[in-house]
Amino acid sequence: MARVHKRKETSLLREVFDxxxxxxxxxxxxxxxxxxNDSAxxxxxxxxxxxxxxxxxxxxxQEIVDIAKRSIREERSVFGDTLTLPIKGKERITAQAVASPIFSQKGNPIGIVVQVKDLSGAKFLSEKTLQEISTHTFEGLIAGLAHELKNPLGGIKGAAQILKSETTSPDTIKCAEIIIKEVDRLNLLLERLKGLQPFARETFEPVDIHEILSEVIYLESKSSKKDINFIENFDVTLPPVIGDRDSLKQVFLNLVKNAIxxxxxxxxxxxxxxxxxxxxLKGENAxxxxxxxxxxxxxKDNLEKIFTPFYTTKRKGSGLGLFLAYQIIAKHxxxxxxxxxxxxGTVFRVYLPVSKQEREDIQSGFLTYG
Structure with a gap:
């Protein structure tokens, strides 16, 4: 009985730790x-x-190791400054570390516990003010923009068309054509903004990610004027993810179009x-x-701005595609x-969580996918 209690206590401590x-x-x-722990x-x-x-x-x-060494040397907790740290490859994170010595019952140091707070997410969001807007507020913003701009744009285009038809001046005709073209561009932008409202319609259910990717590859291979060599390297052991199928498809269509x-x-x-x-991802397998x-x-300078709304280097781009992709993946x-x-070249990596139970079921043979 004592052993069972001990095992439960150990298991609970591990869960708390993670x-x-x-x-x-x-x-x-x-x-x-x-x-x-899992977060580390x-x-x-x-x-x-x-x-x-x-x-x-x-x-x-090394910066974190130095903090740990100092905590043992001074036998006290040492708080580090906010640091930008290399992790693997070219990736860097913004973090703050605290190191504290562990003492035995006799008061002798026997180890060190290091606590690292990843501040990258907070920093990333603070630099993208539009991404701080709540989903509900964001949808309201879009609806308001569409309503307020639609009628004036229609009036401007109509006036420009009348001006073009009633004048013989080449310069005036050219100006009218520019106005009509710009109104059409703004109307297209409004339609794209409406595409940023998938949130209220999302239905989360098991989704076969390979099925979505295969559809995207088929669509883009047929519609692209380039002779693209698509290579599929799929791990067939992956389970479905829980998500909204249409939203995820929109993400991968956008990423593949960018690659093309x-x-x-x-x-x-x-x-x-x-x-x-x-x-x-927050303790979940991914x-x-x-x-x-x-x-x-x-x-390199563009990479830091790539998920910022309305930022684009394309002549005909709106700067909304990658921003929308970021929003959708974060929602998942x-x-x-x-x-x-x-x-x-470029590689975009999308990480999606898979529950621990789902992975255990797959490994145990309870779930199969055709």
Whole structure:
């Protein structure tokens, strides 16, 4: 009975440990990892199984290691400054770390606990004020814009058409044509803004992500004037995700269209799916959908603005597609990232959560997918 109680207590402590939103890393005095929680796995993109028992120097940035060393040396909690830290590859996060020594009952230091708060999300949102607007307010904004602008634009276009038909002056005709063209462009923008209102109509249900991707590839391969080489690299063990099918399809249509625009006539676009083993979304298992092209790439300065509404480098672009994609994926509890190198290509990575129970059911053979 005592053993059962002990196991339950241990299990509960583990669940509490993993539920902490900040990354927690427990070290011994030789700086080997004794334990990490789910949030630490997510922040540093490591697997608990791979890092426990190994030196923290292998994955912790030097700035955090220095804080841990100082906490042991001074035998007190040490609060670090807000830092921009490299994690893996070119990815960086904004974080703040606190390190505290662990003492035995006799008062001797026996280890260190490091707490890391990932501030990247807060920083990202603060730089994109429109993305802070609630869904309800955002829908109201769109509806109001459409209502207020539709009638005046119709009047302006009508007046320009009359002016064009009643004048013989080439300059006046040219000005009227410009007015008509710009009104048409604004009307198109309004239609695109209306497309930013999927939220109230969303229906969340199991969705086969491969079915959506196959449809997108088929549609774009038929409609594109370029001879694109599409490569499919799908992990057939992936389960459905819980989401709104139409919204997710809109995201991947947009990302594939962007890739097509970026590549040459005989360009290559690879679409792959996989389990993520070194990253979690709020403690949940996740899958990744990668859309990779060998196109012109995106300059570094543009990458920071790429999900900002109305930001575009395209002559006929509205700057709404990627903003909408970001909104939809965030609504699904996921994340979207971009990596690019000018002259070599771009990869968009979409992470979507899969519940722990769903993955366990698949591994146990309870769920099958054709």
């Amino acid at each position: 539920a902490i939103p900040d990354g927690i890393i427990v070290l011994d005095l030789s700086f080997c990892v004794l334990s990490i 796995e997510s922040i540093f993109k490591v697997s608990r199984k791979k890092v426990v028992g190994r030196s923290c120097f292998e994955f912790l940035p 625009e970026a590549v040459s006539v005989n360009g290559t676009i690879e679409i792959s799916t996989r389990w993520i083993t070194d990253y979690k 899958i990744s959908i990668d859309i990779k092209d060998n196109g012109i790439g995106i300059p 509890g996921g994340a979207i990232f971009v990596e690019s190198e000018p002259g070599k």
